[in-house]
Amino acid sequence: MSWEKLESRVAGGDRFAGLFATRAGDGGLVLSAHVTAPDGIDTLEETLPPGTVSYPALTQTIGAASWYERVIHDEFGVVPDGHPRLVPLIAPGEPTPRHVTGYGVFTIPHGPVRSGVLESMEYLVETPGEAIPHLNMRVFYKHRGIASRYAGMALSDGVLLAERTEGIASVAHALAFCHAAERIAGCAPSRAAGLVRVLYAELERIANHLDVAVRLADAAGLAVATARFALHKERVLRLVSRMCGSRFGRGVVVPGGVSAMPRLTPAEIGSEIAALAKPVTADAVALMATSSFLDRLRGTGPLAPDRARQHGALGPIGKAAGYADDARLARPYDAYPSLTELPARTHTAGDALARLRVRWEEVDQSFRLIRQAAGQLSERAAEPVGVPCYAATGRATGWAEAPQGEVLYDLSVSEARITRCAPRSASFHNLVLMHEVFAGDILTDFPFIEASFGLSVAGVAL
Numbered sequence: 001m002s003w004e005k006l007e008s009r010v011a012g013g014d015r016f017a018g019l020f021a022t023r024a025g026d027g028g029l030v031l032s033a034h035v036t037a038p039d040g041i042d043t044l045e046e047t048l049p050p051g052t053v054s055y056p057a058l059t060q061t062i063g064a065a066s067w068y069e070r071v072i073h074d075e076f077g078v079v080p081d082g083h084p085r086l087v088p089l090i091a092p093g094e095p096t097p098r099h100v101t102g103y104g105v106f107t108i109p110h111g112p113v114r115s116g117v118l119e120s121m122e123y124l125v126e127t128p129g130e131a132i133p134h135l136n137m138r139v140f141y142k143h144r145g146i147a148s149r150y151a152g153m154a155l156s157d158g159v160l161l162a163e164r165t166e167g168i169a170s171v172a173h174a175l176a177f178c179h180a181a182e183r184i185a186g187c188a189p190s191r192a193a194g195l196v197r198v199l200y201a202e203l204e205r206i207a208n209h210l211d212v213a214v215r216l217a218d219a220a221g222l223a224v225a226t227a228r229f230a231l232h233k234e235r236v237l238r239l240v241s242r243m244c245g246s247r248f249g250r251g252v253v254v255p256g257g258v259s260a261m262p263r264l265t266p267a268e269i270g271s272e273i274a275a276l277a278k279p280v281t282a283d284a285v286a287l288m289a290t291s292s293f294l295d296r297l298r299g300t301g302p303l304a305p306d307r308a309r310q311h312g313a314l315g316p317i318g319k320a321a322g323y324a325d326d327a328r329l330a331r332p333y334d335a336y337p338s339l340t341e342l343p344a345r346t347h348t349a350g351d352a353l354a355r356l357r358v359r360w361e362e363v364d365q366s367f368r369l370i371r372q373a374a375g376q377l378s379e380r381a382a383e384p385v386g387v388p389c390y391a392a393t394g395r396a397t398g399w400a401e402a403p404q405g406e407v408l409y410d411l412s413v414s415e416a417r418i419t420r421c422a423p424r425s426a427s428f429h430n431l432v433l434m435h436e437v438f439a440g441d442i443l444t445d446f447p448f449i450e451a452s453f454g455l456s457v458a459g460v461a462l
Contacts, residue, residue, distance in 0.1 A: 015036040064312055100126040200253070204402075206366050210229050273370050284363070303320070304350060322350070410424075
């Protein structure tokens with residue numbers, strides 16, 4: 001088996017975007033790797049003949065493939081030869097082996113259920129008492145087998161499952177799924193539908209970034225800031241609910257467009273956004289002027305820029321470490337091309353403070369994008385928001401920029417039924433980097449590193 005083409009693409013600057021396996025009809029195994037291209041995302045495939053028990057590990061040259069190959073090993077039993085740490089990831093396994101030994105070194109288990117962690121996540125900290133030489137993570141206690149559940153579904157049912165794959169990014173997952181379905185069907189949503197999609201996607205981004213601020217403020221013991229940002233997040237969710245009836249924007253994005261126009265007029269949406277933006281901005285400025293808060297974030301959990309680029313770090317994690325690949329700009333979709341192009345600013349510190357700064361910049365950007373989209377939507381209120389979208393047979397990849405980074409769906413349809421759907425969340429892709437940002441830090445920085453990553457364990461446990 002050869003990965004030369006994929007390795008050459010990555011070496012040339014394209015980003016490795018994911019890897020998954022599918023059992024072929026003859027019993028062989030098809031390995032599908034995703035890699036970014038100037039105009040989209042390509043899929044490169046290698047087929048392992050029936051009876052193959054191993055193949056050369058891609059992780060040896062592309063470190064970002066590590067967790068993907070561990071999942072393939074857990075699901076199909078095929079061994080990636082040369083993988084540096086082939087221990088169970090989604091399958092139950094033996095106790096994780098210790099990596100650090102010596103006098104006074106012990107393991108502190110955090111979890112699998114503890115305050116501050118979404119769903120069930122366990123940290124196994126190997127430490128002599130204060131520093132963290134090594135960290136093990138177990139995040140698949142509630143592995144749900146989402147990918148296998150798509151088989152046999154109609155597209156209309158598939159989008160309902162996509163919305164529930166990662167609850168905090170319901171809109172982004174629905175968009176990525178529908179983009180794939182629309183490519184197969186050859187249908188293009190109207191401009192009005194694209195603008196409506198932007199409204200919900202950017203409101204979802206604001207709510208998620210405010211949630212990170214809530215958790216960081218809480219970890220720092222700033223009760224007023226915690227309450228203020230929780231209030232702002234609640235107001236965003238209630239606005240979404242008033243627009244469509246769901247706090248998470250579910251039921252809006254459908255193959256071919258959206259299910260309906262927002263229940264609020266574009267002018268009302270613009271007014272609501274203006275009323276939200278002012279206090280959010282003021283409180284963000286106040287928080288970022290609090291020296292005791294900044295001291296806890298500055299230098300905490302740094303991610304080196306070269307490692308972020310090698311791994312293809314997504315969303316605020318990548319932007320905070322000098323690597324930006326925002327799908328809204330790099331691979332634009334829906335109405336984003338018609339909106340004012342805003343530069344994807346990056347930072348190089350790569351620490352918890354830089355990750356929060358990126359989120360505040362994205363919140364400000366989202367407010368502006370919503371205002372622009374609402375303004376354009378008022379001129380297109382008479383346009384249809386849905387077009388027929390019957391994906392009879394085909395395969396395509398769809399993507400969308402979730403608050404955590406790019407969401408990716410590899411979808412295959414036959415006779416109007418889903419035969420395979422491989423979703424990839426940004427949380428899964430980025431989580432492996434937490435090993436590096438924790439190593440060398442101290443125990444008291446735990447909540448600040450974890451919150452600044454803004455991960456969704458539900459999205460990881462696909």
